[in-house]
Amino acid sequence: MKTYNNKAWLLVLPVVLCVASSAIVPLMTVVNYSVQDILGPDQKVFVGTEWFKLVMRDPELHEALGRQILFSAAVLAIEIPLGILLALALPAQGWRSSLALVLLAMPLLIPQNVVGTIWQIYGRGDIGLAGAALNGLGFDYNYTGDSMDAWLTVLVMDVWHWTPLIALLAFAGLRAIPEAYYQAARIDGASRLAVFRFIQLPKLRGVLLIGLLLRFMDSFMIYTEPFVLTGGGPGNATTFLSQYLTQKAVGQFDLGPAAAFSLIYFLIILLACFVFYSLLQNAGPTEKAEH
Amino acid sequence: MKKRSFGLILYLIFAILPIYWMVNMSLKTNEEITGALSLWPQHLTFDNFRTILTDPAWYGGYINSLIYVLINTVLSVAVALPAAYAFSRYEFLGDKHLFFWLLTNRMSPPAVFLLPFFQLYSSINLFDTHIAVALAHMLFNVPLAVWILEGFMSGVPREIDETAYIDGYSFPRFFVRIFIPLISAGIGVTAFFCFMFSWVELLLARTLTSVEAKPIVAIMTRTVSAAGMDWGVLAAAGVLTIVPGALVIYFVRNYIAKGFAMGRV
Numbered sequence: 001m002k003t004y005n006n007k008a009w010l011l012v013l014p015v016v017l018c019v020a021s022s023a024i025v026p027l028m029t030v031v032n033y034s035v036q037d038i039l040g041p042d043q044k045v046f047v048g049t050e051w052f053k054l055v056m057r058d059p060e061l062h063e064a065l066g067r068q069i070l071f072s073a074a075v076l077a078i079e080i081p082l083g084i085l086l087a088l089a090l091p092a093q094g095w096r097s098s099l100a101l102v103l104l105a106m107p108l109l110i111p112q113n114v115v116g117t118i119w120q121i122y123g124r125g126d127i128g129l130a131g132a133a134l135n136g137l138g139f140d141y142n143y144t145g146d147s148m149d150a151w152l153t154v155l156v157m158d159v160w161h162w163t164p165l166i167a168l169l170a171f172a173g174l175r176a177i178p179e180a181y182y183q184a185a186r187i188d189g190a191s192r193l194a195v196f197r198f199i200q201l202p203k204l205r206g207v208l209l210i211g212l213l214l215r216f217m218d219s220f221m222i223y224t225e226p227f228v229l230t231g232g233g234p235g236n237a238t239t240f241l242s243q244y245l246t247q248k249a250v251g252q253f254d255l256g257p258a259a260a261f262s263l264i265y266f267l268i269i270l271l272a273c274f275v276f277y278s279l280l281q282n283a284g285p286t287e288k289a290e291h
Numbered sequence: 292m293k294k295r296s297f298g299l300i301l302y303l304i305f306a307i308l309p310i311y312w313m314v315n316m317s318l319k320t321n322e323e324i325t326g327a328l329s330l331w332p333q334h335l336t337f338d339n340f341r342t343i344l345t346d347p348a349w350y351g352g353y354i355n356s357l358i359y360v361l362i363n364t365v366l367s368v369a370v371a372l373p374a375a376y377a378f379s380r381y382e383f384l385g386d387k388h389l390f391f392w393l394l395t396n397r398m399s400p401p402a403v404f405l406l407p408f409f410q411l412y413s414s415i416n417l418f419d420t421h422i423a424v425a426l427a428h429m430l431f432n433v434p435l436a437v438w439i440l441e442g443f444m445s446g447v448p449r450e451i452d453e454t455a456y457i458d459g460y461s462f463p464r465f466f467v468r469i470f471i472p473l474i475s476a477g478i479g480v481t482a483f484f485c486f487m488f489s490w491v492e493l494l495l496a497r498t499l500t501s502v503e504a505k506p507i508v509a510i511m512t513r514t515v516s517a518a519g520m521d522w523g524v525l526a527a528a529g530v531l532t533i534v535p536g537a538l539v540i541y542f543v544r545n546y547i548a549k550g551f552a553m554g555r556v
Binding site: 035119126169206 | 380397479
């Protein structure tokens with residue numbers, strides 16, 4: 001049982017101050033934009049929910065949202081299981097472990113704009129390794145011309161870039177399981193699968209929750225990589241929500257609708273994260289029984 | 292066992308090939324990169340690296356990035372440690388709401404939020420300073436740190452705290468001497484993630500700086516010019532951006548792998 005003690009606020013206060021100082025002013029400014037028509041630096045008209053209605057009716061936004069949901073679902077469905085499998089396969093100690101960890105972490109450290117640029121060359125049929133290899137194997141692969149190829153390239157690039165995040169989190173989580181649990185399982189003669197299902201998975205729930213939420217949020221806001229790789233094309237095949245928003249905000253300089261769009265965007269992410277959070281908090285009865 | 296190592300090696304090859312291609316590109320001239328497919332440089336050149344390492348505007352970017360990333364990582368982990376302990380051990384007014392609210396700060400799409408950020412940091416005269424970027428990046432790193440650390444702390448049995456208090460440890464002494472070593476895996480992985488997310492973040496860092504604190508990710512965009520793309524220099528810059536983070540993961544790997552050392556209490 002946790003103890004009820006409001007003095008814990010003292011421990012939390014520095015975090016609240018740090019985060020709130022950067023969070024509140026920009027959020028309120030965006031809320032402010034979203035209910036006004038900004039004609040000039042000193043000319044603003046209150047328009048109420050006008051921008052929200054406008055944005056909600058935008059058919060292009062619906063399409064971008066659909067593509068986005070599909071993309072994030074695919075990202076989660078691949079990266080979470082793959083990350084767990086990698087963490088289970090990683091050697092626990094020794095030079096092999098160090099080497100594998102460093103190699104695994106490398107893609108994470110490359111800035112998104114470089115990732116996009118490298119894959120731009122890497123995927124080309126004439127001068128890129130992956131494109132040339134695929135064409136050599138007889139696939140008609142061309143990410144600049146074919147929508148499906150472009151979409152899959154963005155997906156594979158994201159898997160390459162971000163699966164290590166899940167793998168590292170899960171690896172650290174696995175290492176934090178006391179040896180006694182495994183000994184008990186050995187005495188009981190538990191199978192590998194049973195060890196995974198009843199010891200490892202419940203113990204990993206915390207890190208997997210944060211991993212899942214991070215990957216959901218970041219994939220849902222993916223911008224730089226598809227922008228650099230495909231520019232959103234061919235057609236609109238890889239124009240995800242964030243890029244459509246940026247087109248609105250920067251390209252057409254419609255601050256009001258763009259702000260309303262941002263807030264709706266934010267609320268969608270918030271709602272989805274809350275659902276994931278609640279579902280995963282209540283999953284895993286084995287962990288609950290322990291407290 | 293064999294099958295699993297095989298799978299791991301296969302994945303590592305998949306992971307390393309694009310990076311190999313980047314290294315390959317960084318050692319070629321632009322003509323060779325865009326000219327024809329070659330698995331290794333036919334005319335090996337170090338000019339791309341020379342461009343970066345001899346121009347203060349280029350290598351200064353790495354120094355600027357390192358400064359704010361290190362400030363950010365240290366501050367984020369330092370404020371997140373006590374907070375994560377509070378969330379994992381106590382119930383208090385609004386605890387669940389506060390915990391979730393923290394994470395909501397990672398959920399705003401940056402495009403429209405950049406302008407108010409610029410205005411905020413300009414109004415307190417922090418524009419174009421390392422500290423401004425470090426503080427702005429805390430917005431997404433502190434919640435991450437609190438969440439990851441809380442997960443690891445909740446894995447530590449509460450009996451350990453109680454035993455330590457009975458033995459006469461004060462809270463700060465218990466926290467530093469006993470508790471922190473127990474969750475070193477969590478701290479290692481948290482520090483690496485704070486480093487990584489701050490290191491690769493482009494939009495905020497670019498918006499909040501102009502000359503003095505301009506980060507490497509922003510300087511890289513100069514390889515795109517009217518004359519076309521300078522692929523080789525960009526690839527070389529990309530190779531160099533991996534180096535500091537790879538060093539960080541190498542140094543924290545022992546903490547990550549050490550895990551839960553119950554026997555030492």
